[in-house]
């Protein structure tokens with residue numbers, strides 16, 4: 001995965017304060033490969049990595065993150081930005097029904113989406129109606145009727161023999177669209193979802209028809225539905241539809257397949273339109289709001305790393321660090337009990353070793369963490385418990401005979417008691433240093 005590859009690239013970067021151009025280039029190369037693997041269109045990859053490179057070179061050194069994490073953060077931010085930033089909601093009409101038109105190639109998933117969207121909006125308290133404007137394929141109308149029934153919403157479709165005043169010649173999708181919207185107005189539906197025809201490839205007639213429907217009904221949203229498995233064709237298809245119908249949002253369908261989501265990035269990047277929904281299966285419930293941040297980590301295949309970066313940034317609070325340091329400095333006597341308490345705190349975090357590696361200051365404590373041994377804490381605990389309360393607050397009085405007694409009591413060798421007292425003295429010093437520097441030079445009490 002990209003995560004693994006970046007880790008390998010980053011190995012050489014460890015401990016460096018700032019990234020060199022060569023470092024950035026190496027990382028950007030890996031990211032380029034990951035994007036191509038995810039089927040992001042080549043020109044999009046080129047532009048994207050160029051931007052990342054520029055930002056990474058100009059980036060300020062962050063207190064919370066090491067340089068490699070900083071690049072990943074930049075990549076993630078740029079991905080989220082291109083994908084639309086925040087999840088965008090449907091723009092509802094101020095008066096009258098909200099009109100949502102669907103467009104896309106045949107087989108993209110429009111009709112299925114119509115049902116999903118209708119069901120979802122109904123669950124939110126709306127009363128949608130579906131309009132069948134795909135008169136191209138023989139069973140397209142029936143398919144929408146089936147979908148509507150399953151979603152529990154009415155479907156407006158052409159009836160060749162209809163006598164109502166809304167009767168219209170079957171075969172004219174623009175007339176059907178117009179009548180469908182009129183029906184919605186009369187029956188007080190607040191949402192109209194207009195399903196349209198597609199072709200297997202982009203085609204001038206189909207696009208003209210879609211354009212005419214758009215002009216006739218003036219939709220609040222035109223959703224471009226695209227199969228996320230489409231791969232490198234995504235850019236051309238999206239561009240054609242954007243020029244043809246000027247869609248307002250993107251729906252990614254078939255995200256349940258093994259597509260990594262490259263199409264999402266390609267399409268939103270070349271059109272500048274946000275992805276709004278994701279379709280993730282054949283059932284009407286396989287539908288969700290699109291979350292750019294989740295897709296970004298799916299594309300990068302490194303959700304773990306991203307959440308760790310987020311945690312590292314959150315836990316990095318300079319004010320908090322300074323406050324803690326001051327507390328330590330004010331505390332006249334940092335006792336062996338405090339020392340033990342700290343180690344127990346570390347034990348609690350033992351299972352979070354991986355996270356600790358990402359924490360501020362991890363550069364310095366990485367080695368200590370790698371050697372981190374839980375049994376060490378057990379030994380320290382045993383030793384401290386064998387001390388008298390007085391010895392714990394005034395370790396200076398622990399002479400040779402006391403050391404021998406403590407060693408016997410805790411079942412360790414005297415040299416281990418000596419070692420502990422030495423580390424304790426170091427930790428005490430470190431507390432003082434932290435108070436002056438305000439930083440976090442290392443984890444006190446760790447064997448190192």
Ligand code: GDP
Pocket residue numbers: 104105106107108109110111112113198253254255256257279280281282286
């Ligand atoms: P349309 O031609 O754009 O209206 O596409 P359809 O809605 O008829 O869908 C074409 C095919 O793709 C159908 O067999 C659907 O069941 C299937 N399909 C649609 N959306 C999804 C999806 O999100 N996941 C999967 N696995 N299949 C889907």
Ligand code: MG
Pocket residue numbers: 110111112134140195196
């Ligand atoms: Mg269809």
